[in-house]
Amino acid sequence: MGNLFTMLTVWADYGQNALVILDQTCLPNREVYLALKTAEEIWEAIYSLKVRGAPAIGVAAAYGVAVLMQGVEVTDFESFYREFVKVKKYLESSRPTAVNLFMALDRMEARLLRHRGEGVKDWKRVLREEAEAIREEDAAACKRIGEWGVSLLRPGMGLLTHCNAGHLAVSEYGTALAPVYLGQERGYAFSVFADETRPLLQGARLTAYELQKAGVDVTLICDNMASTVMKQGRVQAVLVGCDRVAANGDTANKIGTSGVAVLAKYYGIPFYVLGPTSTIDMGCPTGEQIEIEERAREEVTEKWYARRMAPEGVKVYNPAFDVTSADLITAIITERGIAYPPFGGTLRMWKEKTF
Numbered sequence: 001m002g003n004l005f006t007m008l009t010v011w012a013d014y015g016q017n018a019l020v021i022l023d024q025t026c027l028p029n030r031e032v033y034l035a036l037k038t039a040e041e042i043w044e045a046i047y048s049l050k051v052r053g054a055p056a057i058g059v060a061a062a063y064g065v066a067v068l069m070q071g072v073e074v075t076d077f078e079s080f081y082r083e084f085v086k087v088k089k090y091l092e093s094s095r096p097t098a099v100n101l102f103m104a105l106d107r108m109e110a111r112l113l114r115h116r117g118e119g120v121k122d123w124k125r126v127l128r129e130e131a132e133a134i135r136e137e138d139a140a141a142c143k144r145i146g147e148w149g150v151s152l153l154r155p156g157m158g159l160l161t162h163c164n165a166g167h168l169a170v171s172e173y174g175t176a177l178a179p180v181y182l183g184q185e186r187g188y189a190f191s192v193f194a195d196e197t198r199p200l201l202q203g204a205r206l207t208a209y210e211l212q213k214a215g216v217d218v219t220l221i222c223d224n225m226a227s228t229v230m231k232q233g234r235v236q237a238v239l240v241g242c243d244r245v246a247a248n249g250d251t252a253n254k255i256g257t258s259g260v261a262v263l264a265k266y267y268g269i270p271f272y273v274l275g276p277t278s279t280i281d282m283g284c285p286t287g288e289q290i291e292i293e294e295r296a297r298e299e300v301t302e303k304w305y306a307r308r309m310a311p312e313g314v315k316v317y318n319p320a321f322d323v324t325s326a327d328l329i330t331a332i333i334t335e336r337g338i339a340y341p342p343f344g345g346t347l348r349m350w351k352e353k354t355f
């Protein structure tokens with residue numbers, strides 16, 4: 001597995017009262033760790049995807065509020081709680097879609113309220129404890145996701161994934177990539193196609209980086225190549241993460257995921273969403289109620305990634321053309337007129353000039 005899992009994504013350093021994160025905007029070029037000591041720094045790290053992925057955002061917010069509250073010097077609960085709520089609401093405003101951010105902070109608040117009758121040292125302690133529990137439960141959940149997921153797969157399978165739902169998106173191990181890592185440990189020799197995932201390229205920058213670091217056979221493709229590799233029979237299952245699962249199973253995930261799902265259905269390929277139950281939101285009856293984050297236009301219009309955006313030496317598949325099946329074409333228009341399916345007779349007539 002290489003040293004992928006020694007690379008921690010997020011933790012709390014109470015010695016320096018800091019939330020420590022691996023700055024994922026520097027990957028794959030550099031592994032840079034940041035010690036965040038203010039609410040503004042933590043908010044910005046979540047917003048700018050320095051730490052990202054639904055579970056990782058939840059763990060970061062839990063640790064973040066625990067760290068920030070260690071420095072609050074009041075002795076009455078009302079003042080302490082007022083400050084807690086102020087920080088909680090501020091961190092909640094960083095990104096709207098991943099439900100783990102809100103679930104984790106709600107859980108921190110509930111734990112604190114259960115201890116309101118104790119003293120300031122206890123309030124600070126229980127926040128540290130709850131944040132650690134959230135992280136540990138996330139790591140355990142990801143490993144179980146791996147076990148369930150790998151039971152659906154067979155050795156040697158070709159897999160496709162979109163965005164990054166691996167070790168970097170959680171506290172440890174991953175969700176969509178958890179079965180891949182477990183399979184790797186068992187010698188299953190999966191081959192994985194990683195969609196680059198425009199515009200922020202989590203697939204190129206993070207998934208390809210993770211899988212290569214773990215020794216998994218990964219091939220980076222542009223998003224518009226997913227259909228071709230599926231049509232070539234090189235994909236037997238699609239594995240993706242999730243940011244919020246509605247009560248009816250509708251799932252919000254990185255932009256482009258629904259398109260991959262349509263392709264998978266067309267090619268008869270199983271499409272699996274993987275994530276912890278902490279990402280399920282029963283308060284959302286359907287996907288219609290999920291708030292979809294909209295981000296800055298410059299992420300699309302600017303070539304912000306003017307530096308290397310994939311790990312050195314990663315395999316790349318870069319076909320210049322692909323074939324769209326006739327059953328997907330509504331009409332063919334030429335100087336001789338318009339042909340509708342089935343095209344054969346008209347095309348033959350045109351070519352043999354038999355009219």
Ligand SMILES: CSC[C@H]1O[C@H](OP(=O)(O)O)[C@H](O)[C@@H]1O
Binds near residue numbers: 163164240255275
């Ligand atoms: C395991 S959750 C991963 C999930 O989060 C990603 O979004 P972002 O990179 O913007 O935080 C993406 O939707 C992944 O599938």
